[in-house]
Amino acid sequence: MWFFLKGAGMGAADVVPGVSGGTIAFITGIYGRFLHALKSFDLNALAVLKKSGVKAFWRHVDGAFLLSVFAGLVTSAASLAKVITYLLAHHQILVWSFFFGLIVASFIHVAKQVSQWQWQTVLSCMIGALIAFVITTIAPSEAVPHWWMFFVAGAIAVCAMILPGISGSFILLLMGMYGHVLGAITAKEVSLIGLFLIGCVFGLMIFSRFLSWLLDNYEQLTFSLLAGFLIGSLNLLWPWKTVVSTYTNSKGIEKPLLQQNVSPMEFASVTGLSPQTGLCIALAVAGLLLILAVEKLTEEK
Template sequence: MKFTQYLLLTLKGCAMGMADVVPGVSGGTIAFISGIYEELIESIKSVDGTALRLLGTLRLKEFWRHINGRFLLPVLLGIGIAIFSLARLMTYLLANHPIAIWSFFFGLIIASALLVAKQIGRWNVQTVAACLIGIAAAWWITVATPTETPNTWWFIMLSGAIAICAMILPGISGAFILLLLGKYQFIMQAVGDLNIPVILIFVVGAVAGIISFSHLLSWLLKHWHDVTVAVLMGF
């Protein structure tokens, strides 16, 4: 893979990271727009028992090929760079220039919905119903009221697992899920202050959540592609 391809994947990851720190916008939306969504899901899914055995026996080249490391590393690097460098900036912009920021991301959401629609091979009763279910579920999420929750380690880990699943779904914002769980400000503060213990606990939950959920999502895309994509479009 050429350096320019690595750079492009890193920039796409940065765009995903930018979206992930904004409540209401999903990194999965950016992945769909930039054309890396299904490869991202498959690459995350490949981090399984086989990958751990290869890593444990130090068969690093085989491990790297198995997890599609040439793709996964630059994307994850870009996401990490954006989250750690833009966490404070995005919270500042949301507080001081909310209309401009929301307008920009609203345009991205409209574009992504149109692009997601093109992925549906055939519209029928099933796909229309799935789209409506997606709309209804997303509407319910947006009107839900943020709650007060504990700052204990197990809840931070659980929040990471739930939020990361939302982050890889186009239309569902992991940051907004954190807001509903009462953990958005807490996690953004931890990232901004480099509170390593909180960040590590959150990351452990996120890794466990995304690896588990990617298997389900991959299966749905393979066996119920049009219905799954229609639900995502509705979101």
């Protein structure tokens, strides 16, 4: 049940463009086990299945753990898709404020995994921050939703999903597939969802091996790089933004193309809307405290 809830947290995070399920996995203490379980699906696993049967294969791939995590992840993502879409459409400032606090706390948690900050780890952190910052400044596009695009989107986005600080949902947004994937989930288009999930499995099998190798061989540099990803992603989650330019998507709906971060006062001046500064700060602090509480609870487990 505990692993199911952790998976549900990952699923909830993955629905939001800018928040990574990998961050939640890291904070809740299942990140390393999750990567190694994914990596265990290899030729050795097939050999175990052939030689010793299904039970031995299930133990080899840590099947019970993966089943619980993915059950929570899929259940949460499917049930929260409409809720998150509504909140982002009607209360975007408040949502980004809450997740801004989450990511700040996540950075603190990941940075604490670096035992000693030297020039190599500082440089790695700076590189990670720069990469994430550049990704978050790229303007989103709108893709034509051909069936094969769902497979490709799943394979690419899932790589970002398991990286703390890099959001799979935001990668989907950049590819122009975020709305189409959410639409397929809410409309229960089984074939398209299936293609997306197959792409996710394909991407997970490849990228999890690479990431696991990095953690096994360059742990401190990898942790500092991941911490940098988190800091760089804060650019996307800054609550107060003004629209610089817009575009019209394939459904004829006008959407923001380029946005810039502004102060709460400038936001109020330009948009004529209340910046809700006090509530935003309170939500950011709540997000930070929530992660610290989860971290403490996980340590006690």
